[in-house]
Amino acid sequence: MKEVGLSRADVSAKDKAKGSGLVERLNAQVAGRKLGILLSMAASAITLLTMLPLFNWFKIVNGYKLVKKLKVAADEVAKLKGGYSVFNMLSFVQHSGAGILGLFAMMMLILACACLYFQIVYIVKGALNKTDKKGYLGIYGAGEAAMLFGVLTGCVALIFAAFAKKNLGLEAIRPTVFVYLVIAVSVIGYVIVKNMQVAERRIYHEHGLLMEIKKNWVLFLMLVPTFVYFLINNYLPMAGVYYAFTQFNFRDGLWASPFVGFKNFEYLVSADLFRLTRNTVLYNVVFILLGNALQIVFAILVSQITVKWFKKSAQTLMFMPYFVSFVILKVIIYNIFEYQYGVINTLITSLGGERIDFYNTPLYWPFLITIFFIWKNIGYGMVVYLATIMGIDAELYDAAKVDGANIFQQIRFITLPQLKPTFIILLLYALGGIMKGQFELFYQMIGNNGVLYNITDILDTYVYRIAMTQPLSIGLGTAAGLYQSVFGFVLIVVTNWVVKRKNAEYALF
Incomplete structure (x- = not known):
């Protein structure tokens, strides 16, 4: 009998013969779970508890000398306290003005959050104690990640303290016993999990x-x-996320500018963030849904053309607008809709009608922007769906014809179901950038026309105007980019989760 056909008890006995006495003891059952899992879960629990804001990982020493060296403002001195956790060290950076520690403190905070996540995942998996087709390997993998992040977080905390000492010139920030405790229990937990995992x-x-x-x-x-x-x-470049929490200036440079917390985000909110988000999302929803629907329709129509030269000509003509520069597009649009000499108004006046002031009437522009976006991109998207249609097995259509299916039934029951996976994947990719507006399209079509801002202004154009009027607003631009990325990330994760529940084959991950 092959080894894969042995029972788990037989294989475990064989494995124990190969393993050490330590592995045997760790695999012993205690309260319905392996002793090693219980011990490593305890290590995770200790790490999780000591990382809570109740426990200070850093102690401020030589506080008076530090305040004098950093020249802290009088109203900020009272906000400096003797101890800090990983999660509020950035408040020390903000109130002390030690901007050079900001990026390091931010990275340490992100790492600590990741560590907490993996510790919680391992504790939950260990508590459930559910095995899969590969036994406990899933649980051990989660435990290994949790312990590694515990060690990494503790080591980074020690490096941060050394970095602060070197740059502040004083033994200003000293790691407490909790840092060493986390490193010790994580190393022990890692050894336990690794021994069990190897077996x-x-x-x-x-x-x-x-x-x-x-x-x-x-x-x-x-x-x-x-x-x-x-x-x-x-x-x-993800390290640049830190700029969203700073107020950049040339004197301190990119890595030492003052840390200002969420002030850049507060500025975005005060600038009517809801309106900007609403415009950006609604325009992109229309672009995605209507654009994909029309791309599918035209791909099906082109696929039904039997005359070769006409089919190629149609594809070429539909694809050409994609290569039209947005600057050229602006010139075309202006010459069509200009009030005095535009094509439409010239035609209207020649027929005895009244001119339409397009550039001072916001109502027209959502439709115009959508029409020109689809005109420019429909050919590019159509090629993707057309390639999928060309890959459909011709025997399916032949069988449908034998069964008496007409062209519309073939499209409904063969073509559209075959296009569904492609549509879902393209939809998920598009949703990830739903907060990234078509900046070139909006800026070239609207420009600096303040009359149209209420209904056509998106986050990208707003940030561009701020950056042009306030050249040093790197923090504000980064804050807007971070908001867009987080919004898109959450949206695509939720959408992927919904798709995965309906049909796991169509999910991205």
Whole structure:
């Protein structure tokens, strides 16, 4: 009998023969759970408790000298206290004016939040004690991540204290015993989980990341350029999120400008954030739904054309507007809708009618913006759906014809269901950027026409105007970008969750 056909008890016995006495003791059942899981859960619980704001990870020493060195304002001195947790160290940065510590403190806060998340996930999984087709490997994986983040958070806290000492010139911020406690219990928990995980992997013939890299090193080597590209262009720039919480100035530079908390976000809210969000979301919803619907319709129509030269000509003519510059589009629109000499008004006056003042009438512009957006993008989106239609097995249509299905029934019962996965994937991708308005389209069509702002202003155009009038508003622009990204992230996660519940095959993750 093959080893995979053995019972779990037989394989466990075989594994224990290979393993050490430590593994045997950790696998012993206590209160319905493995002793190792209980011990590592206790380590997670200790880490979770000590990370709460009730426990100070840092102690401020030489406070008088520190205040004198930093030249803290009199009204801010009272706000400085003797101890800080990971979660309120940024308040020390704000009130002390030690902006050079801001980015480090922000990164430490993000890491601490991630650590809390993984600790909670592991405690929940350990409490439920549910196994899957690979036994306890899922639980051990969560435990390994939780312990690693515990060690990483504690080590970063120690590095932060050393960094503060070096840059402030004083032993100003000293780590407390809780930092060392978190590192110690996380290391112990990691050793426990790792020993149990190795034994469990032997049972299910699983191997770790290092073994996978050794086995498929050529494939991983081919991934290096992609990894470097995304690291440089997508992940490293994420550190710039910190600018959303600062007030940039040239004297202090990018990394030491004053930390101002949520003041940039307060400014956005006071600038009628609801209206900007409403306009941005509604325009994008119309663009996504109406745009995809028309792209599907035209893709189906083009696919039904049998004359080759006409089919290619139609595709080319529909695709060409995509390459039209937005500046050229602005010129076209202006010459069509201009009040005095525009094409439409010239035609109306030649027929004896009254001119229409398009540029001072907001009512027309939601329709005009939508029409020109679809005109410009319909050909590009149509190609994606047309490629999917061309990939549908022709035998399906032949069988439908034999059964007596007409062209509309073939579209309804074959083409549209085959396009559904493509539509859902494109929809999910589009929803991720639903707060990223079509800046070039809106700016070129509307420009600085304040009469139309109420109904055409989106977050991107507003931030651009602020940046042009206040050249040093890096913090405000970053705050707006962060708000857009978080909004889109939450939306796509929720939508993906809904899609996954309905049909897991169509979900992105």
